[in-house]
Amino acid sequence: MNNPLLKPFDAAPFSEIASEHFLPAIKNGISIAKREVEAIVSNPEKPSFSNTIEKLEYSGALLDRVTSVFFNLNSAETNEEIQKIAQEASPLLSEFSNDIALNTDLFKRIESVYLQKESLDLNPEQYTLLEKRYKSFSRNGANLAEDKKDKLRAIDKELSTLGLKFGENVLAETNKFEMLLTNESDLDGLPEGAKEAAKAMANAKDKKGWLVTLDYPSYIPFMTYANNRSLRQKLALAFGSKGFHNNELDNQSIVLKITNLRHQRALLLGYSSHANYVLEERMAETPDKVFSFLNEILKKAKPAAEREFKQLEAFAKELDDIDQLQKWDGAYYVEKLKQKLFDLDDEKLKPYFKLENVIEGVFTVASKLFGLQFEEINNIDKYHEDVKTYKITDQEGKFVSLFYADFHPRPGKRNGAWMTSYKSQMRQEGENIRPHVSIVCNFTKPTPSKPSLLTFNEVTTLFHEFGHALHGMLANTTYPGLSGTSVYWDFVELPSQVLENWCYEKEALELFAKHYETGEVIPMELVKKIKESATFMEGMTTLRQLSFGLLDMSWHAQDPSKIKNVKEHEKKVFAETALYPDVKENCMSTAFSHIFQGGYSAGYYSYKWAEVLDADAFEYFKEHGIFNKDIATKFKENVLSKGGTENPMTLYKRFRGQEPKPEALLKRAGLIK
Numbered sequence: 001m002n003n004p005l006l007k008p009f010d011a012a013p014f015s016e017i018a019s020e021h022f023l024p025a026i027k028n029g030i031s032i033a034k035r036e037v038e039a040i041v042s043n044p045e046k047p048s049f050s051n052t053i054e055k056l057e058y059s060g061a062l063l064d065r066v067t068s069v070f071f072n073l074n075s076a077e078t079n080e081e082i083q084k085i086a087q088e089a090s091p092l093l094s095e096f097s098n099d100i101a102l103n104t105d106l107f108k109r110i111e112s113v114y115l116q117k118e119s120l121d122l123n124p125e126q127y128t129l130l131e132k133r134y135k136s137f138s139r140n141g142a143n144l145a146e147d148k149k150d151k152l153r154a155i156d157k158e159l160s161t162l163g164l165k166f167g168e169n170v171l172a173e174t175n176k177f178e179m180l181l182t183n184e185s186d187l188d189g190l191p192e193g194a195k196e197a198a199k200a201m202a203n204a205k206d207k208k209g210w211l212v213t214l215d216y217p218s219y220i221p222f223m224t225y226a227n228n229r230s231l232r233q234k235l236a237l238a239f240g241s242k243g244f245h246n247n248e249l250d251n252q253s254i255v256l257k258i259t260n261l262r263h264q265r266a267l268l269l270g271y272s273s274h275a276n277y278v279l280e281e282r283m284a285e286t287p288d289k290v291f292s293f294l295n296e297i298l299k300k301a302k303p304a305a306e307r308e309f310k311q312l313e314a315f316a317k318e319l320d321d322i323d324q325l326q327k328w329d330g331a332y333y334v335e336k337l338k339q340k341l342f343d344l345d346d347e348k349l350k351p352y353f354k355l356e357n358v359i360e361g362v363f364t365v366a367s368k369l370f371g372l373q374f375e376e377i378n379n380i381d382k383y384h385e386d387v388k389t390y391k392i393t394d395q396e397g398k399f400v401s402l403f404y405a406d407f408h409p410r411p412g413k414r415n416g417a418w419m420t421s422y423k424s425q426m427r428q429e430g431e432n433i434r435p436h437v438s439i440v441c442n443f444t445k446p447t448p449s450k451p452s453l454l455t456f457n458e459v460t461t462l463f464h465e466f467g468h469a470l471h472g473m474l475a476n477t478t479y480p481g482l483s484g485t486s487v488y489w490d491f492v493e494l495p496s497q498v499l500e501n502w503c504y505e506k507e508a509l510e511l512f513a514k515h516y517e518t519g520e521v522i523p524m525e526l527v528k529k530i531k532e533s534a535t536f537m538e539g540m541t542t543l544r545q546l547s548f549g550l551l552d553m554s555w556h557a558q559d560p561s562k563i564k565n566v567k568e569h570e571k572k573v574f575a576e577t578a579l580y581p582d583v584k585e586n587c588m589s590t591a592f593s594h595i596f597q598g599g600y601s602a603g604y605y606s607y608k609w610a611e612v613l614d615a616d617a618f619e620y621f622k623e624h625g626i627f628n629k630d631i632a633t634k635f636k637e638n639v640l641s642k643g644g645t646e647n648p649m650t651l652y653k654r655f656r657g658q659e660p661k662p663e664a665l666l667k668r669a670g671l672i673k
Helices: 019-041 049-057 061-076 080-101 104-115 124-138 146-176 192-204 216-225 229-240 252-268 274-279 287-320 327-342 346-352 355-370 456-473 493-504 506-512 524-533 538-556 566-574 606-624 629-640 648-656 663-668
Strands: 179-181 210-212 373-376 388-393 399-406 418-423 426-428 431-433 436-440
Touching: 019 049, 019 061, 019 080, 019 104, 049 104, 049 124, 061 080, 061 418, 061 436, 080 146, 104 124, 146 252, 179 229, 192 210, 192 216, 210 216, 216 229, 216 327, 229 327, 252 274, 252 538, 252 566, 274 287, 274 538, 287 327, 287 538, 287 606, 327 524, 346 456, 346 524, 355 373, 355 456, 355 493, 355 506, 355 629, 399 418, 399 456, 418 456, 436 456, 456 493, 493 506, 493 606, 493 629, 506 524, 538 566, 538 606, 606 629, 606 648, 606 663, 629 648
Parallel strands: 399 436
Antiparallel strands: 179 210, 373 388, 388 399, 418 436, 426 431
16 A cells, blocks of 8 residues: 555645556556456446446545556656656556446446436436447447457557557657757847747757757747758657657558558447547548548638648748748748738737736636636646646635646656646546646746746637637536547637637737736737738648548548558648648658547547637627627536536537627638628
């Protein structure tokens, strides 16, 4: 019992945990969960909702807690030891979940309850849980013959290892590349803050000069502002070729293996493709619907994107006599053109977006909408000193959630931004057990002379992840498997994307966009320019996002065994959406972590799908006032607190009074008048 993960704990006891605690705790969690399942199966009583479905739902609690701590650390604070444990633990967990999913006796009990569902007098949440449990078994091989079950086990085991290896390679490639600049003129065009950050990074590694890396806070300012075109090219080639070097970190064969194994798995389970399998449990339902959704937006966005690209080409020609725009020119000239047309650049905005003020701002918005109170606390364990911890209460002072926020890049942390959870909300034995939620981002660190100042894009990222966090915090369901963000994948982005809208509104910006030195509220002309420029180059942005969705579907909505060359396949798919010339050294798929390591396979379209929902939802707020309490309460009660307890369209219509219409999105994007 010296293992802190095996003692009862509320907040994760990070300071007591050593790497060697994880594997024994995971193995222990698996054996306890197996015993709990065995007790359900051997129960002599007739299968019922409470002795089978509910018992199964609450089983494996220790394992869930331990693995949430472990895999969250593997994303946010990993090292070689943790990665090695992940390689060992993942097949064990995959095998265990198959032991459950393929347990014939357990499935018989679930099926017995399922067949009498109409006579059981279940409430909507119980009914949804029963449907979900039954489907999760039937969709994961419970009806297969024994030899096919063995095949499924082998596939799942291999997939779990391949996904981890893919992510490790991308992280290693990111960490491996460094561009050390010793000539200050190579930094011409870069804002002072970015120069200072590059200097600090070089100092931290005992190097003389300025260090530029592939981490977003370093990469994006350089690509956006650096005048030196050949250095932008060098950086873009490094960024775009992660996992594509025919070396020990190459992901090409892993991509082919993952997609082929997913396809074989789908066939084994009776589906014609991995996308057919995935989409059965999504609002979109079928690959055909996804393709027609993406293509319909493509039809509207492509003419606008081509017009914008021509405008950008003409501008680059006029400014710098560039004959052919390349991918490493895009962000640079878009920013220059934006400055010219709107007299607006991120450097003018950043002083108004000090990280601490933006955090305060998102808290104030959440407080005005949903009555939440936020208090920073220092009496719970953190896994890194950068992490901030908060206690969240409601208007009556009742505890709502613990909240962890981790904002800056480190070598052991993967790129990007995400929300996750350390403890799910649920009701058990009359108690409403409250959640522990976390967001992880990669924003520029403070420097000796400046606090962490965010670009406007980073401001929207923080609001986005906090929208996910609210979905987790405000959960108010009975069962953990239906709580918070446990919803259909193309519905999960609604709370996050809708919250981004407040970043563009004068009423919200005035609450927190204050100059970090003078305290002056952001001038209204800047707010007006933010609004006007919000749809700047929206056609090109939309086209890029659609290209990712189409690439994802091209891997997963057909038999991938015919694809022999990752790069060639990608080129064919991108032909429809490409504006820039192809770069032969670069490949998107080999670092497309969303679909090969995260959970977005056959689901990347959901960002756009959720944009339709969020534009329609925000339109409703705007009609009644963006801080309208009644609309906010309807959103909280019908969307945020309900998790996956009912069909998402039912929940959405209950909030909105109608199905979402794509016009609000197209209008907001400036693609239709």
